[in-house]
Structures are given as C-alpha cells and as structure tokens.
Amino acid sequence: MAKKKKWMKEAFANAHGQFKAKAERAGESTKAFAEEKKNAGGKLGKQANLALRGMEASHGSRGKKWYGE
Secondary structure: OOOOOOHHHHHHHOOOOHHHHHHHHOOOOHHHHHHHHOOOOHHHHHHHHHHHHHHHHOOHHHHHHHHOO
C-alpha cells in the first residue's frame, strides 16, 4: 500500500497567514473573503480554495475525508 501523504499539512505550513491578512485588509472575515474569491484566477483563487478546504477539514469527522483517514 502506498504511503499516504499529508498534503494539507504541508500546504498550510507554507501559508504563513497571507490569505488571512488579505481578508483583514479587505475588512472581511476569512470565510466571507474566501467565498467571494474562490473563483478568482491565479494565486488568490488557489489561496481561497485552500482556506475553504481547511475550514471544512477542521470540523470534526467531516474533515477526515480530506486527510484520507
């Protein structure tokens, strides 16, 4: 069996709060800003989608599907 990779842990390790800072500068919550920008192109859209996935994964058993547990 192939070794499971913890891609979310690695992705968030490199985030350094950049997306949250963008949301604060816009005067919005992180979730509202992510919902607004999830279809944006480039780096901002990728950061928004990662933030939304992270928020989903942090809610108990629903999050296990993202970690492959």
